[in-house]
Structure formats: C-alpha cells, structure tokens
Amino acid sequence: MSQRSVNPRPVSRPRLYEQLVQRLCEYIGDAGLGPGDRLPPERELATALGVSRATLSQALVAMEVHGVIEVRHGDGAIIRRTVVEEQVLAMLRDRGNRHEEVIEARQALEVKLAELAARRREPADLAEIDDALTQMREEIHTGRRGVGGDERFHAAIATAARSRLLSRMMTEIAPLIAETRLGSLSQPGRPDASLAGHEHVAAAIRAGDPDAAATAMRDHLRLVSIIDSEE
The missing domain is CATH 1.20.120.530 (GntR ligand-binding domain-like)
Incomplete structure (x- = not known):
C-alpha cells in the first residue's frame, strides 16, 4: 500500500504581543500584585520591557478582553484577577481561532x-x-x-x-x-x-x-x- 505524502505543518511562532502578555503575567506574579492593584504607567512599562507603546497597548487589550485587567480612562490598568500565563495564552489563541x-x-x-x-x-x-x-x-x-x-x-x-x-x-x-x-x-x-x-x-x-x-x-x-x- 502506498503512503500519501504529507508535509508537517510549520510550528507557529508566538506573536510579539503574546510573548509580552506572558511577561506581564510573570511580572504580576513576581511583584506580588493582586486584584485592585495598578500596573505601572504604559510609558514606564514599555521602557522597562523594551517594546513600543503600540505593542504594549495590544497586549493590555488582550488581557482586558479576558478580564485579567481593566483599563480605566485616566486611571491606568487595574488588575481584576490573576491567572497563570499559560491560561492567558490559551485564551488568546482560542480568541484568535x-x-x-x-x-x-x-x-x-x-x-x-x-x-x-x-x-x-x-x-x-x-x-x-x-x-x-x-x-x-x-x-x-x-x-x-x-x-x-x-x-x-x-x-x-x-x-x-x-x-x-x-x-x-x-x-x-x-x-x-x-x-x-x-x-x-x-x-x-x-x-x-x-x-x-x-x-x-x-x-x-x-x-x-x-x-x-x-x-x-x-x-x-x-x-x-x-x-x-x-x-
């Protein structure tokens, strides 16, 4: 019996904002932050993480969509709940699909x-x-x-x-x-x-x-x- 020629699908590379979401979740855990705590200002966070504010904003939106943070006008990003980074990344990929x-x-x-x-x-x-x-x-x-x-x-x-x-x-x-x-x-x-x-x-x-x-x-x-x- 002949076998069909099937090429393996390439492994998808995590997008930059997905990597950034993971780093932000790690930061929240390492800093001991919890619900009600505020993340540093976007400009400060972007500089510390070595990314553009546009990329940081995309990561924050992804976290806001899934209820991890709440971005309040004039008040910054407030943590609503804490989750491990694997959970957030799984939610991101499900959302994309x-x-x-x-x-x-x-x-x-x-x-x-x-x-x-x-x-x-x-x-x-x-x-x-x-x-x-x-x-x-x-x-x-x-x-x-x-x-x-x-x-x-x-x-x-x-x-x-x-x-x-x-x-x-x-x-x-x-x-x-x-x-x-x-x-x-x-x-x-x-x-x-x-x-x-x-x-x-x-x-x-x-x-x-x-x-x-x-x-x-x-x-x-x-x-x-x-x-x-x-x-």
Whole structure:
C-alpha cells in the first residue's frame, strides 16, 4: 500500500504581543500584585520591557478582553484577577481561532437586522440610535474607545428590527461580540472610523432604505473584522 505524502505543518511562532502578555503575567506574579492593584504607567512599562507603546497597548487589550485587567480612562490598568500565563495564552489563541466565526455570525445577523430596522423603525428607535451615536462621539472626544456607545448603537438597531428570534440570537453571542468590539476599537484610528460607519448605517435606517442599510452594515462589519497584529 502506498503512503500519501504529507508535509508537517510549520510550528507557529508566538506573536510579539503574546510573548509580552506572558511577561506581564510573570511580572504580576513576581511583584506580588493582586486584584485592585495598578500596573505601572504604559510609558514606564514599555521602557522597562523594551517594546513600543503600540505593542504594549495590544497586549493590555488582550488581557482586558479576558478580564485579567481593566483599563480605566485616566486611571491606568487595574488588575481584576490573576491567572497563570499559560491560561492567558490559551485564551488568546482560542480568541484568535474564533474571531472569524464571530464576524461571520455578525454579518449573517446584523446585516439582516439593519435591513429590517430600516423597514420597521419608529421615532423612538431613531431617537435611541441618535443618542447612541452621541454617546460614542463623547466617549471618543474624551479619549476613550467608544465601546459603550458602540454597544448601545447595535442594541438599538436590534430593537428597531423587531425580530425576537434574531435579537435572541444576538444575545446568545453577545459575550463573543464584546471581545471583538474591544479588540477592534483598540486599533489606531478605529473609533473614528467605526463612528463614521455607524453614521452611514443610521442615515440609511433614518431614510427607510433597507438595501442601503444592509450595505452600510456589511461595510461596517468588514471594517471591524480587521485586527492588526504586530509580529
């Protein structure tokens, strides 16, 4: 019997930010830090670790997504829980593997929700969508990522669509969407670009144009699917 020629897959090299996450977890343990303690300022940490602030920021976002730290505007990174570095790296790789699937699910659900919202929206829905946009603008203006306004905007569209089943499906994947949202809005320049995408979706819904709303949402989700990773 002849054997098939199968080449072994190359071993993937950990990305720089993944290595940095491991070093940060080691630092937390070595320094005896625990929940409620604050990490040193980003500039100080980046210098001590010999990396750029952009790479450090990516590592901190990864840790924030998994609830290890909480980055508070004007207050730095606060430790929420301690985990061994192997756990964090496993969570990072799992997140990377399912990112594409989450985006696919969002495209299937939210494009249709935007289309339905353009058909079924009522004055109260438009007011909530506008309030969500205002919240996101204010968050970005004050140096934050706009996460709260972003989440509120998409929830308002789901409400305006008046589809209980689609809304229930969105609720089921909400924790996974929260991960992709934070990762996307942490990219340089992304909050402003995301806000512009929201405004296009909102304009189409306000105009009662289902096709334009679906197209605008599809374009917006294509943007948020891009997560840059520094090697």
